[in-house]
Amino acid sequence: MKALAEGDFPSWNPGKLIHYGRSELKQSDHRPVIAIIDAEIREIDQQRRRTVFEQVIRDLGPPDSTIVVHVMESSVDDEGPTIYDESVMSALIAELSKMGEVTLVRYVEDTMWVTYRDGEAALNAAAKRSTQVCGLELVFELKSSDWQHLVDSEIELCTTNTIPLCANPTEQAQLLQVSPEVPQRPKQPPTRPPARPPMPMSPRNSPRHIPHVGVISIVPKPAKPPMPPSP
Known part of the structure; x- marks a missing residue:
């Protein structure tokens, strides 16, 4: 595409970047950017474009x-x-x-x-x-x-409604002089509240009572003497 354009238009150039910056808006995690590019363009015949x-x-x-x-x-x-x-x-x-x-x-x-x-x-x-x-x-x-x-109304909604940022190079240079880029302060890490202390540990449970196991001796009772026989 570039080779074709250069062959058809010997004076064609891709443009020169004059200024590039961004706006430090905090409403989103994206920052809108702005650029000023010096490039030669061919004027579009608006009436012919409309006819097409x-x-x-x-x-x-x-x-x-x-x-x-x-x-x-x-x-x-x-x-x-x-x-x-x-x-x-x-x-x-x-x-x-x-x-x-x-x-x-x-x-x-x-x-x-x-x-x-x-x-x-x-x-x-x-x-x-x-x-x-x-x-x-x-x-x-x-x-x-x-x-x-x-259909015309729908096309009007989609057509570009932008206007030139500067009317001439002098105003462009003045804009760059009065709008220098301001260095941004580095972001500080967010401060976090101190960590909550751990919950105290509960005391150990008392040992269970274990009954003492001993040896019990059993002594047999003496036998009664036999009764004398009746006369």
Whole structure:
């Protein structure tokens, strides 16, 4: 890309960095930066640029890619078919599919909304204006008649709204002189409160009482003498 640009424009240069700094805002962990670059540019023809935008918009068509189909009152017959009949819808979709791929069909009150895959097909269908299906005169119109104005409004939201920082090099030099970079104080580590002292240890449990184990001697009692026999 650079080689192509240098070949097409011999005087092309990538620019020279004049100033680079940042703003010390504390609302976020990111700091916004600012830079002043001296570079040669070619002036853009705003009118021609606008003409190209308008041509592209006209070719793409409405972003919603939708047309509205309704029946002309002169062709309404109380005993004839209506727009809600399945035969009318099938014949109509077959006719509209000649302009592009239909992705969605839905009824809204007494009208039928037909959505195409792209806006160009919707433009082609709206340009047809009307057709006759099953004895009904059906009229086509875009759902968003002012779609170009809506697209223009969206483009305006995305276009750049910046202005030159300096009108001439003299003001640029003055800006650099009156706005020197101020050295920042180093960040101090945050002070932490003293650690909480540990909880005192509970005293040891007293030893359990263990009964004394000894030797018990058992002395047998003497036997009684036998009783004398009776006379």
